[in-house]
Amino acid sequence: MPLGIIQDNKVEHLPGTSPLEELERTDVEIVGVNDPTALKRDKSGQIILVPQPSDSPNDPLNWPRWKKEMFTVAFAFGCGAVGAVGPLPTPAIAPLAEQWGVPLQRFTLGCQGSCIAAIAVGSLLCNTLAVKFGKRPIYIITSIGLMVSCFWIAEAKSFASLAAARAVQGFCMAPMEALIPASIGDIWFLHERGFRNAVFNLGVLGGINLASPIAGAVIDYGSFKTAFNAMGAAFAVQLILTVLFMPESAFHRPETNLVSSSSAEEKSNVEHNEVEITRSIEQDPPKSFLRELLPYDGYWDKTSFWRTLILPFTLLSSPMVSWATLLFTTCISWLVLISITLSQIFSAPPYNFSVASVGASNLSSFVATLIGTVVAGPLIDGVARYMSKKNNGIFEAEFRLPVMITYLITAAGFFAWGESLYNEDPWPVPIIVCMGLINLGVQLGTSSVVTYVTDCHREESAEAFAVMNFVKNMFAFGLTFYCNDWIAVQGVRNCFFVIGGITVGVTLLTIPMYVYGKKARSWTWRMKNKKE
Numbered sequence: 001m002p003l004g005i006i007q008d009n010k011v012e013h014l015p016g017t018s019p020l021e022e023l024e025r026t027d028v029e030i031v032g033v034n035d036p037t038a039l040k041r042d043k044s045g046q047i048i049l050v051p052q053p054s055d056s057p058n059d060p061l062n063w064p065r066w067k068k069e070m071f072t073v074a075f076a077f078g079c080g081a082v083g084a085v086g087p088l089p090t091p092a093i094a095p096l097a098e099q100w101g102v103p104l105q106r107f108t109l110g111c112q113g114s115c116i117a118a119i120a121v122g123s124l125l126c127n128t129l130a131v132k133f134g135k136r137p138i139y140i141i142t143s144i145g146l147m148v149s150c151f152w153i154a155e156a157k158s159f160a161s162l163a164a165a166r167a168v169q170g171f172c173m174a175p176m177e178a179l180i181p182a183s184i185g186d187i188w189f190l191h192e193r194g195f196r197n198a199v200f201n202l203g204v205l206g207g208i209n210l211a212s213p214i215a216g217a218v219i220d221y222g223s224f225k226t227a228f229n230a231m232g233a234a235f236a237v238q239l240i241l242t243v244l245f246m247p248e249s250a251f252h253r254p255e256t257n258l259v260s261s262s263s264a265e266e267k268s269n270v271e272h273n274e275v276e277i278t279r280s281i282e283q284d285p286p287k288s289f290l291r292e293l294l295p296y297d298g299y300w301d302k303t304s305f306w307r308t309l310i311l312p313f314t315l316l317s318s319p320m321v322s323w324a325t326l327l328f329t330t331c332i333s334w335l336v337l338i339s340i341t342l343s344q345i346f347s348a349p350p351y352n353f354s355v356a357s358v359g360a361s362n363l364s365s366f367v368a369t370l371i372g373t374v375v376a377g378p379l380i381d382g383v384a385r386y387m388s389k390k391n392n393g394i395f396e397a398e399f400r401l402p403v404m405i406t407y408l409i410t411a412a413g414f415f416a417w418g419e420s421l422y423n424e425d426p427w428p429v430p431i432i433v434c435m436g437l438i439n440l441g442v443q444l445g446t447s448s449v450v451t452y453v454t455d456c457h458r459e460e461s462a463e464a465f466a467v468m469n470f471v472k473n474m475f476a477f478g479l480t481f482y483c484n485d486w487i488a489v490q491g492v493r494n495c496f497f498v499i500g501g502i503t504v505g506v507t508l509l510t511i512p513m514y515v516y517g518k519k520a521r522s523w524t525w526r527m528k529n530k531k532e
Helices: 019-025 065-085 090-100 104-133 134-156 159-178 182-188 189-221 224-245 264-270 305-317 319-345 355-360 364-390 397-422 428-456 461-479 483-508 509-531
Strands: 018-019 394-396
Touching: 019 509, 065 134, 065 159, 065 182, 065 189, 065 224, 090 104, 090 189, 090 319, 090 355, 104 159, 104 305, 104 319, 104 483, 134 159, 134 224, 159 182, 159 461, 182 189, 182 461, 182 483, 189 224, 189 355, 189 364, 189 394, 224 461, 264 355, 305 319, 305 461, 319 355, 319 397, 319 428, 319 483, 319 509, 364 394, 364 397, 364 428, 394 397, 397 483, 428 461, 483 509
Parallel strands: none
Antiparallel strands: 018 394
C-alpha cells in the first residue's frame, strides 16, 4: 500500500504507474527498431522527435519554424478574443436588463445562458467535424460567425434577436477552446508543446479576466453597441490571421514504432523483433502559399462521424473521468455564477459601483489566476516527484492529487465572500481577498485535475476533456436559470455558504479517489481491453 494507495496486481504495466525518471523525459525509448540511428532527432541530436515526422514537406511537423510560430501567434490572438467575448456583457448585466425592459434572470438566461449552452454543443460537434474534414474550414467558418455575431448583437433591436446572436456566438467560440490543443499536437513535437499549451491557456484565461475591466469602461463611457462593434473588429483581425497563418494541420502520417519503456526485461523480450520504420516518401511537391490559402484542404478521415461524436461520453464510465468531471464542473461553474452576479451585487447599495468599476473588480481574478498558472506546474510536478522518491522511485498518477487540497482554499474564499458581502465590508475585502482566494484555489486545483486525467488517460485525453467541458458548460447553463433569483431570495450569505459547503464536499471525494485510484485505473484498463 504505497503511501496510502491500495495496490493492484491484475495489470502488469498499468497506465499512470511508471518509474520516476519517465516524468522527466522528453522523448521515449525505442523498442524493436533495428537501427535506432535512423530515427529523426532534434538539431541537438539528443532528443528523438515524437511523433516521428514523415519525409513529406507538407507534414506540419516539417513546417519551417516561422510558420509554426505564426500559427501560434494567430491562435493566441484568437483565444484571447474568444475568452473576452463570453463575459463581455457581465459588468453591465443589471443596467442592461433594465434598459432592455427584461427581468434580470431572463436577461441573464438569454444573454449568457444561450452562449454557454451553445459552447457545450459546439465543442462536441466542431470536434467531430474537424476529425472528419480537418480543422481549417472549422476555424475559418467560426471566425466569420464570431465577427458577424458581434455586429449582429450591436445592432439587435429585440431581446430575442440578442439571445439568438449570443447562441450563434457561443457555438462559434467552441473551436478556439476545444480544437487548439489538438492543433498544437499536430505541428509541435512532444518536447515543444508545453510552452504552446501555456500560451493557449493564458490566451483564454487572460481574455476572460481582462474582458470585464476593459468592457466595463467601454460600456460605461461609450455604449454596449460600441463594445461589440469593437469585438467585431477584433474578430475581423482574427479572421485575417486565421486565413493567412493557420493552414490545415491535420495530416495522415504513418506511425513509427515508438514505445515508452524503461524495463530491461521488456527490451530483451522484443530485441529479436524486426520492425520496419515506414515514412511517407516525398512524392508531392510542397504546397504553395496560395494553395494553402484555400479554405478547404481536401482532408478526409474515414472514421465514423457518429462514433467520433459519441466516444467522449463513453469515458464517463471511467471513475477518474467521472470524479474529475464533478470537481471541474462545480468549481468552474461557481466562477461563472460569480461573473454573472457581480453587476447585481455591486451595482446595488452599499457599493453602488458604476459599470466601469464592476468590470475593474475582475482584475484581482486575473492576478490570482496568473499567480496560480506560474505556481501550478512546479508545485504539482514537485509534489509528485517527492512522493515518487518516497515510493522507491515509482510514480503513481494519484501523486498528483494532494495538490487538490487547494480547492479548500476556494471553499474558504466562497465562505468569506458570502460573509463579507453580508456584513457590507469595504470592497477590498470581497474583491481583492475573497476573489483572490477563490481564483487561486481554482487554478491550482483544476491544474491538478487536468494533469491527473492526462496521466490516467493519455491516449483518450482529448475525448476526456471534451466531455468534461460539455458537462461543465451544461451545468453552468443550468445555473443561469436561477442564480440571480437565488441571491435575491436567499441572500448572498446563504447562497455562497451553500456553494462553499458543496465545494468542501466534492473536494473530500479526492480522499477515496487517492486511496482507490490505482484499483480504478486497473478496472478501467481491463474493461477497455476486454471490449477491444
